[in-house]
Amino acid sequence: MNNLISHQLVKYLEDRGVEHIFGLCGHTNIAVLTALENSSIKFVNVRHEQISAHMADGYARVKKQTAVLLSHLGPGLTNAATGVANAALDSIPMVVIAGDVPSHYYGKHPHQEVNLHADASQYEIYRPFVKRAWRVDRPDLFPEIMEKAFQLAESGNPGPVLVSVPMDIFSKEVDPALFEKLNHNTKMLNKPSIDEITARKIIETLVNAQNPLLYVGGGILLADAAQELRELVDHLNIPVAHSLMGKGAVSDDHPFTLGMTGFWGTKFINDKCKEADYIFALGTRFAEADSSSWESEYTFNFPPTKLIQIDIDPSEIGRNYPVEIGAVADLKQALTVLNRVAKELVPEGLQNEELKQEIASYREEFKKSNQKFITDNSFPMQPQRILEEVREVLPKDAYITTDVGWNKNGVGQQFPIYEAGSILTPGGFATMGFGAPAALGAKIAQPDKVVVSLVGDGGFGQNPALLATAAEENIPVVWIIMNNYAFGTIAGLQKAHYGTTLGTLFERDGNPYSPDYAAIAKAYGVEGIKIEAAEEFKPALQRAIESNKPVVIDVAMLNNPVPTSGHWNIMDIYSPDKKVHHVSV
Missing domain, CATH: 3.40.50.970 (Thiamin diphosphate (ThDP)-binding fold, Pyr/PP domains)
Known part of the structure; x- marks a missing residue:
């Protein structure tokens, strides 16, 4: 046998x-x-x-x-x-x-x-x-x-x-x-690094640049290179912008973290990328939404900006933008060499106090622009208030999973991540239905960490049978269903460009409709909480986390679009020669 x-x-x-x-x-x-x-x-x-x-x-x-x-x-x-x-x-x-x-x-x-x-x-x-x-x-x-x-x-x-x-x-x-x-046979291959000459050339270029910028993607997290990246940023004081998948590679409270670029990026962040004379890209494929559909007036402008790029995959180097210095390497190995060379060439490091203050002022201003939503007591709740209260309740090292829609785009733009790798989001495929089950896998991998899934009602409705596994295995994940009774992001797009919401809103007899997800959870043997007023949400989340059990929190949310000053070419396909994005539905 x-x-x-x-x-x-x-x-x-x-x-x-x-x-x-x-x-x-x-x-x-x-x-x-x-x-x-x-x-x-x-x-x-x-x-x-x-x-x-x-x-x-x-x-x-x-x-x-x-x-x-x-x-x-x-x-x-x-x-x-x-x-x-x-x-x-x-x-x-x-x-x-x-x-x-x-x-x-x-x-x-x-x-x-x-x-x-x-x-x-x-x-x-x-x-x-x-x-x-x-x-x-x-x-x-x-x-x-x-x-x-x-x-x-x-x-x-x-x-x-x-x-x-x-x-x-x-x-x-x-x-x-x-x-x-x-x-x-070895079970772990040694990974390629970069040579001394290339490392020296990259560091010298960055040190001599007028407005250098680091642009990092999910490759940093895959290579487990966040610590090495942080070391380079701390030594050279170069600002860091990131893709959706690169969020958290450098903590959002680091003084030189700019934030997410592209369609859901802010004007300040996108402008910093456009103004850079050199961008050092690490582990990113310059995806469409992160790069404003690669149109030079919005986020990246190569040339005149010059690009240095390191990736483990040679097919990513120069795929979307011309590269001045390109290297195929594992990012952890490459950054180890770059840090050593940086300390040799600039032993005292570099300072950039003016930029540090500019970033701090921008953050304060951005926070202030959201304050009216964060403090809004209306119900259904403002999505900004939901995110703010989730961040207040969660420990810094909690794991967050997102799905698609407000929970992904809004989190990328507005939700601080402090620990590298603690946010799981479906980037390349943008799969609705990813976040809720992915949270179960995350909790099994790290049973001592708090794991919360931020998911829309559309996403959670894809596979609610995941609750059976949560109940059987007693996997204490908290699912927060940001429920706008719709495929909300698409509804906002369709309404803005075509004046209708056919196929995007959930309705019965002309009225908004949603399954009672709290009741569904209870039917599976999982605790379910239906929020009835804005002030109920935060204490309910606190209790759910403290219970150390699987809990579903169903919270009605206003269907307001994620604010954006970026660009995505689909808007021009829908409405040529018009500056139209999303609208509230």
Whole structure:
């Protein structure tokens, strides 16, 4: 029995240090589930595979290790696809192990086979977004494929891979020596750095620049390089702007943190980027919303601004803007060298008191502009007040997950993050439905931290069955449903440009409609709180956190758009030659 692939797979995962597997059963993978029965690995059961994929994604981000997802074939694999694609576009390492049709029935159209264009071709469904998809055709190849899968998921630009395993192969014997041989292979590759000459050239360029600026993305967090980045900022006093995914890389209370750029950035931040003579970009792909659709009048203006760029992925360097100095390197390694060189070339460091005061004044002014919303007692609540009170209640090292809409865009713009990696947001794929299950994965990865999910009613409504897993496993996450009875951001867009809200508002008989999410939570065995007045929200959140139980807080929110002075070209597509953004609905 112990020579079966299923049992040896579990042992292999144990030896790799895997502690949790997320997934859902099916007739193709129960051999693996059986092998997990006496394992140190905990199987986390869900009611829908998309939930398990987002949980695995959140877990990988917080645990800082590759997540493992176990899926059934066909519909199980396609249900998980959205979550796996989200992980792929945010460069999150994940190994997806999926059951497949029996190898001896390829092409006969056995139960749930995908074979319209090729026999046993379900693995091809994932090809557009995973780093690689394997179909295991022989049991003796399986050990080597698993080793390659983890190595590829974790190396270079990280991301998900798929290993599709015919169910009969899980139940076949294989020589344990094939797995034991893998013990001689390193489980962690040494990562590339930059050479002394390049580091010196970059530091000299920054020191001699008139208005240098650091622009950082999620790559800093993936490389676990926030401490090294902070060291460079402290030494050279260079301001830091960031993408949505780079939020928190340098604490929002650091005197040289500017904030998020682009469409949801402020004019002050975008202008600082435009005025820079040199921008040093670290671990960012200059995504469209962060870069104001790459139109030079709004955020980045290359040239005349000159660009220095370091990324682990060579295809990102120069993708959207011309680069003067480009280097392929792991950011933690590269920043270690850059810090050493900076201290050699400028032993006393640099001071920039004038800019520090300018940033402090801007923050004060921005806070003041929001004050009328923060202190507004109206109900439904102002979104700014919700965010302000959440920040007041949460410890600085709490983990926050967002979804899409106000909770993502408003948090990026207005919600201070103090610890690197403590905000989880769906960046590249902007997946509605990510935030609520990702919070479960984050809490499993860091059980001693407070984890709160800020999510819209549209996002939470995607997969409320995640509450079953929360109840079964007693995972004490607090979900704050910012409920505007709509797909609010899209409603504001449609109303502003087309004068209608068809398909974006939730209504019954012409009146606003929402499920009673507090009651739904209670039906799942989770505490549910429905807020009825603005002053109830903050104490309810405090009690929810102190309870150390899973809690859903359903709070009605005004559907006001996130204020923005940035640009996104979709506005010009909707309304050419007009300066129209969103409106309140």
